[in-house]
Amino acid sequence: MHRVLLLGAGKIGRMIARFLMDTGDYELLVGDISDEALQRVAKLTRAATRPINAANPTDLNASLQGADSVISALSFQYNPAVAEAAIAAGASYFDLTEDVATTDKVGAISRQAADGQVFMPQCGLAPGFISIAANHLIKWFDRIDTVRMRVGALPQFPTGELKYNLTWSTDGLINEYGNPCEAIHEGRLVDLLPLEGLEHFSLDGVRYEAFNTSGGLGTLCDSLAGKVRELNYKTVRYLGHRDPMKLLVEELRLNEHRDQLKEILERAVPITFQDVVVTFCTVTGWRRGLLVQKSDARKIYHQMIGDEQWSAIQITTAAGICAVLDLHVAGRLPRRGLVRQEQVDLGEFLSNRFGMYYDSRMSTQFSSSVIGEEA
Secondary structure: OEEEEEEOOOHHHHHHHHHHHHHOOEEEEEEEOOHHHHHHHHHHHOOEEEEOOOOOHHHHHHHOOOOOEEEEOOOHHHHHHHHHHHHHHOOEEEEOOOOHHHHHHHHHHHHHOOOOOEEEOOOEOOOEHHHHHHHHHHOOOOEEEEEEEEEEEEEOOOOOOOOOOEOOOHHHHHHHHHOOEEEEEOOEEEEEOOOOOOEEEEEOOEEEEEEEOOOOOOOHHHHOOOOOOEEEEEEEEEOOOHHHHHHHHHHOOHHHOHHHHHHHHHHHOOEOOOEEEEEEEEEEEEEOOEEEEEEEEEEEEOEEEOOEEEOHHHHHHHHHHHHHHHHHHOOOOOOOEEOOHHHOOHHHHHHOOOHHHHOOOOOEEEOOOOOEEOO
16 A cells, blocks of 8 residues: 655545545555644545644654655645655655746755656646646647637635635745746746736636736746747636736735734635636647637536545645645656656546546536737
């Protein structure tokens, strides 16, 4: 039985534990510094739990002894240390980070990997599944011109001026809104400003806006360098969300005071488990001599699993990392070093017992296109 150390027992960690324990195929140890979080996971999943402080190297190294794989559902700043500990323990490594600098560090650490030991960062929704879906579209073309990737985790019933609820990591959200955004423009790698590039589109009769945010492209800028004219990623929100966030982050300069911004958001913006995840990829290029466009668009809703309500962002994020772990254990991924999301086959991902939550049988699929963009 494959032995997994799961670090982090929060909203996403709890869903990961539920998925893995329900299979009966994994021996799972869940670690966190919160006794309350560990007790909740143990009651829900009957997984083994242990207080683990990921900031303590001795504690971290000891917890990895005997593990075949480690999953980090921690805040991104802990991941380089977890990756280092995984190298020392001979364990494979998976994380959910959207932070570009953290992924670069994990990639450097992965060069020391032994045979059979993989390092796979960015295994959630975006980055994560969205790169798998985009790469599947790309392979259909003889030559590509533009790749546009749009993802949003939204309240199903929006209220207030922000039309938004907290559905995942506040630190990750602030990173998205405050850090430079990698892209390829006119064939050159560039950094775009977050919260810029506002555009509008319709999907399933609902109007949305999208704008630049950091981290969603994963490693696609490296993979597609020299092969694409335009590559960009934007976060999807309901109309009217971007402007008040721009006021907070830029004009009031709270990007320079992220602890204060986090406190404001967590004090004033409620969490919801009634949410919907929107994914929307569009690729334009040449096939058989014609300039054509192909899109993949999906909506995944919150749902009951077992006797508990789970949010769409919990389901999609946990399904992403559990599916690639499953594929790794089955020998369906590269066997050593850094594994990129775009190296995962979409068909295999969707036919996986976890990846199926993105499939048309479990979600709503559409075909659409961007209908307007501001300069």
